[in-house]
Amino acid sequence: MALGSALVPSAGDGVSPSRTFLNITSQRRSNAPRKACFGERPKPARGTHALPRTLIRRLEMGTPRRRIPDEIVKSLARLQERPEISHSMSTHPTQYAHPEALVETDWLEKHLNDDGIRIIESNEDILLYDTGHIPGAVHIDWRADLQDPVIRDYISPEKFARLCSRHGITPDTTCIFYGDKANWWACYALWAFRLFGHEKVKILNGGRDKWKAERRPMTREVPKYPETNYPVPKKRFDKEIRAFFDEALAQSKGGKPLIDVRSPGEYKGEITHMPEYPQEGVLRGGHIPGAKSMPWKTATNDDATFKPANELAKIYLEQCGVKPGTDTIVYCRIGERSSHTWFVLTYLLGLDNVRNYDGSWTEWGNKVGAPIEKT
Amino acid sequence: MYPTKLNKIINLFETLPEDERRETLVSYADNAKKQEPRESEKFDLVDVRKDEDCTDTVGVYLLVDENGKAHIRMTLGPEVQTLTRSMTAILCKGLEGSTPQEILDLPSDFVTRIVGAELVRVRSQTIYYVLTRIKSICKVYLDRQRMAQVA
Structure with missing residues (x-):
């Protein structure tokens, strides 16, 4: 199953940043003097696996495996061997996927x-x-x-x-x-x-x-x-963590997750600049068709810290419809606010395949032929 | 072309290397608080508002003395950016004693000569904001003076 295998680093695969991260983590964990620095990855709470609970229960209860596709059984076995992976993909996490x-x-x-x-x-x-x-x-x-x-x-x-x-x-x-x-x-x-x-x-x-x-x-x-x-x-690593116009367009046409992290006014096309900021030269207001609005600041508390993992999961997995293993693209005006959301999705929720479209609205809003939506 | 005090500040900045220019701007920013109204002062016009062009509340206070010279004081909210603070102190000092009409006629090209090309960028356009607000209060003052004369 893609969810499990996507995060399991294969031997010699140290190319993708998101994949190498788990490799780094394991190195850090074996590096005793740095333990305080990087922190121990907490054990996940029971029942937080990304696979459907019914499947987990069936396996635990000894339900005949022939009723479950082999690839899912293999993925689940991998998850049980590597609890931190199942933790990182949880829809109701109690801890950040990468607290370190x-x-x-x-x-x-x-x-x-x-x-x-x-x-x-x-x-x-x-x-x-x-x-x-x-x-x-x-x-x-x-x-x-x-x-x-x-x-x-x-x-x-x-x-x-x-x-x-x-x-x-x-x-x-x-x-x-x-x-x-x-x-x-x-x-x-x-x-x-x-x-x-x-x-x-x-x-x-x-x-x-x-x-x-x-x-x-x-x-x-x-x-x-x-x-x-x-x-x-x-x-x-442009290909891995960065999205360009054509990829954002394909994401939009394919109905895949796109998150617009600008203010609601910018998303709706009521304003073409951030509230309290000068106009930065965008011709049209609105958003990329199909993009969900979730202002970046939703992920933070009043003291500028990040919200707890369960709240973040609710925001992005439930409200934005982001699914583990699915390509997700985030954008804002020039890619800086969306970097914040990219960090939340990648490191705090442990989602793979999240890319930041840094061309963002200053490109899309001015681009000849680019469709927009206003709501 | 520029008021004498402002001209001296412009000339100072133009001679500074980049690192000293930054230091001097920070030093002016540190002094922005000194431009706040003093207890005994009474003003002809007060304009305190939080609007879309700046990240926090900015207050402008104008006092025109019996010789027609303007004295400007300003208050800045905590979120106001450093360069905006610097420009506040620079303008309050540089325009001290100018007439409202001289302030209104002031071209804005000196701003880049003070700040330097490296620090002028899209997100720092608010460096012009303080000058705009000062000109705005002077314009209201002059308009009211003219209205009073007509009446």
């Missing part, structure tokens, strides 16, 4: 000087880092550092390697991202790092807002780290 993808403010304050981590601040407010930041944190500017200045695209693998080297990052460095706006831009930077295959990435739960609200230390001192020699990534 988050760090809490309390933990970070105690580990500011740990070797092997790099704290990275990424904000919408371009001068916010300069006004004060977490001690030891470096700044990555979503536009100046991550976007190509000429082509509407991300930087080249060579530039990414230079960026990491400049900040003393190696492929083994655990990058902990945080920022303003409940980690919008932090998730965007994290997604961009995953685009280049950097595996060890985490988000500071609650981001800059929570850190500051808790009156934790801030500094204006800009740290300097010895330059590293980050190898140039062999490829960019």
Whole structure:
């Protein structure tokens, strides 16, 4: 069955970012000194398997297997061998699928000087880092550092390697991202790092807002780290975690899950810019036909932390109709708010095959021939 | 072309290398709170609102003295971005003592000379917001003056 097999890393398969994640997890779990850093994956509660409960019950009760298709039996067996996988695909999870993808403010304050981590601040407010930041944190500017200045695209693998080297990052460095706006831009930077295959990435739960609200230390001192020699990534994982216009169009025509994470006004076509933001040059208002509206902020609490797993599952699996194993595309205006939702779906709910359409509404809304819907 | 105080600030920024420009902008942002109304001050016009072009409430207070010179004070909500704070302090200081008409006639091209090309981007267009609000209150003031004269 696709659900189970999609997440089971096959031998030698370390290509797809989403697949490699489980490999990383197992390495981390065997790395005793880092246990506190990455956390233990909790055992799932009974009855949280993604397979229908009736099938599980039939197997447990010894119902003849011939009545159940072989592939499902094999998948279920795999799930029982690897409880973390069944946990990650649960429709009623009690824990995040990848709790190790988050760090809490309390933990970070105690580990500011740990070797092997790099704290990275990424904000919408371009001068916010300069006004004060977490001690030891470096700044990555979503536009100046991550976007190509000429082509509407991300930087080249060579530039990414230079960026990491400049900040003393190696492929083994655990990058902990945080920022303003409940980690919008932090998730965007994290997604961009995953685009280049950097595996060890985490988000500071609650981001800059929570850190500051808790009156934790801030500094204006800009740290300097010895330059590293980050190898140039062999490829960019566009195909795996990024969607382009044609793919979003196919998703729309195929009736597959598309989530529009903009504000309701933008979705309905009543406004062509974010509330409280200037117009950014979109000709038409509305949304991609078939897209469900679920503003990104629905996934966060008032203190900018992520909502618990069961609430997230209710929002995305029940209300948005996202199904494990099905391709899902998320979008907003330029791909930054949808990076937040991509992180929630991929890391907190453990869904495979989620891609971020970063062309988003600034492309779709202006594109000649692109259909739109207004409701 | 520009009021003398504003011109001095523009000239200062134009001589700064990028890192010092950022530092100076942050330093101005730190001083934005000092531009708030003082207890004893009474204003001719007050315009406090939260509108669609800015992330938080911005208040503009205009006092025109007996010599026709404008004195501007401003209040900013906590969510207002750093560059907007910087521009608030720069404009309150740079326009201090100008007449409302001089402020209204002020071209906005100096903003990029202060902020620098690297920091001007789509999501930082709100750097023009403060100037727009200051001009707006000056326009209302002048319109009312003209109306009063006609009456």
